[in-house]
Amino acid sequence: MADRYLSFTGTAPGRFLTRRLGLPQPAALHRWSPERPSLKGDRLLLTAGKSDLGLTDADARTALGLDLTTAPSGKPAAAVLDATGVRDVETLAEVHAALHPVVRSVAESGRVVVLGAPLDPADHHQAAAQQALEGFTRSLGKEIGRGRTVNLLRLTDAHAAESTLRFLLSPKSAYLSGQVIEVGSAPADVTAPRDAPHDPDRPLTGRTALVTGAARGIGEAVAETLARDGARVVVLDVPQAEQDARRVADRLGGTALALDITAPDAGARIAAALPDGLDVLVHNAGITRDRRLVNMPAERWSSVLDVNLTSVLRTTDALLESGTLKRGGRIVATASIAGLAGNAGQTNYGASKAGIVGLVRALAPRALAEHGVTVNAVAPGFVETRMTAAIPLFIREAGRRMNSLAQGGLPIDVAETTAWLADPGSSGVNGQVVRVCGQSLLGA
Numbered sequence: 001m002a003d004r005y006l007s008f009t010g011t012a013p014g015r016f017l018t019r020r021l022g023l024p025q026p027a028a029l030h031r032w033s034p035e036r037p038s039l040k041g042d043r044l045l046l047t048a049g050k051s052d053l054g055l056t057d058a059d060a061r062t063a064l065g066l067d068l069t070t071a072p073s074g075k076p077a078a079a080v081l082d083a084t085g086v087r088d089v090e091t092l093a094e095v096h097a098a099l100h101p102v103v104r105s106v107a108e109s110g111r112v113v114v115l116g117a118p119l120d121p122a123d124h125h126q127a128a129a130q131q132a133l134e135g136f137t138r139s140l141g142k143e144i145g146r147g148r149t150v151n152l153l154r155l156t157d158a159h160a161a162e163s164t165l166r167f168l169l170s171p172k173s174a175y176l177s178g179q180v181i182e183v184g185s186a187p188a189d190v191t192a193p194r195d196a197p198h199d200p201d202r203p204l205t206g207r208t209a210l211v212t213g214a215a216r217g218i219g220e221a222v223a224e225t226l227a228r229d230g231a232r233v234v235v236l237d238v239p240q241a242e243q244d245a246r247r248v249a250d251r252l253g254g255t256a257l258a259l260d261i262t263a264p265d266a267g268a269r270i271a272a273a274l275p276d277g278l279d280v281l282v283h284n285a286g287i288t289r290d291r292r293l294v295n296m297p298a299e300r301w302s303s304v305l306d307v308n309l310t311s312v313l314r315t316t317d318a319l320l321e322s323g324t325l326k327r328g329g330r331i332v333a334t335a336s337i338a339g340l341a342g343n344a345g346q347t348n349y350g351a352s353k354a355g356i357v358g359l360v361r362a363l364a365p366r367a368l369a370e371h372g373v374t375v376n377a378v379a380p381g382f383v384e385t386r387m388t389a390a391i392p393l394f395i396r397e398a399g400r401r402m403n404s405l406a407q408g409g410l411p412i413d414v415a416e417t418t419a420w421l422a423d424p425g426s427s428g429v430n431g432q433v434v435r436v437c438g439q440s441l442l443g444a
Contacts, residue, residue: 026406027147030109041077048094049085078111109147141178149177156184160428167420175413178439186427190372205230213285215244221411267318308352327372335379364431381437403438
């Protein structure tokens, strides 16, 4: 369903009226398209403290794949603040000094990315100062407006951050704001050599990706985006949706797999269908059966847990143990802000999605160490789908406006985030739960 309020605020009368009434004024977001694949303008480099990255050196910026300048011409499309050297409260003043004169000049739909360092448990002053960056980033994201986003990137291994920085500084991250993302190190045998041939426009070339629940909605958008990035996509959905799954697969040059993901042998059947192995596993299939707990029969509880959590645990275990998921592979599961913040009438759904968070955090270090596979999750907020279109008008409008961007997300926003996590260059991103919610006020 179209967001008529967003369209109205884009007109001259709409801007005037909403300004006079103090109503939200969302900006139309610049999302990726073949015609507009990048943000227009320079990327401004700022520093606070004595940098641990040395980005003032052009060679260091080149090594990270960063096209940054200290002297932009016109409004910058992005501002990157290197705050890795902030080690005490006094140095935090340099964060203010660096961004205070710049924030207003960042272009509409622009980006602010703060680079931070891991908290040092042996230095509580450094830990306090670096944790302060999180509160600063989230707060700036809520006030910057005009479709601009603000995110914090904690770097354990800066050389593993190229794909993440490319994503955050691009239109592909249009609905991602107020997030704290950690990039660490990965085993050498699952990290592509820096001089290996790599097409940033099709990073998944030669890789096979399976997306569950991919016949429609967010799953279909994920499949389309992974195919756009070069993957051979397997479109998995229930037998009842086989016709739609085949339609999507045929359009993308992939294959369809009709399968009930809750079947006890689902993992074995996936492995049998993919004798050459799998590089990317996206757990997208999910259902809702909303009702307040006092009125919720056991079947409504168990059916949601079976699809949204049990099937994810069971098939993940089977595909790791069988070796179907190759070294260097990626698992991306779908959580939800309902699992992080809770939602009335969704105790079953919230439990299942919180369970995904627990799965990711516990499995990620072990899966990387033992199998060379990363495990992450996306946690969508209010996304414009057929399901949200059925929500009563006033509740739907509240869902759209209660975030820093004052609008709902689109399925492509979840898909772009999934594609970044699936990128071979994202081996340093592991155990992360990334909210795709426009910095929703729920649970923030």
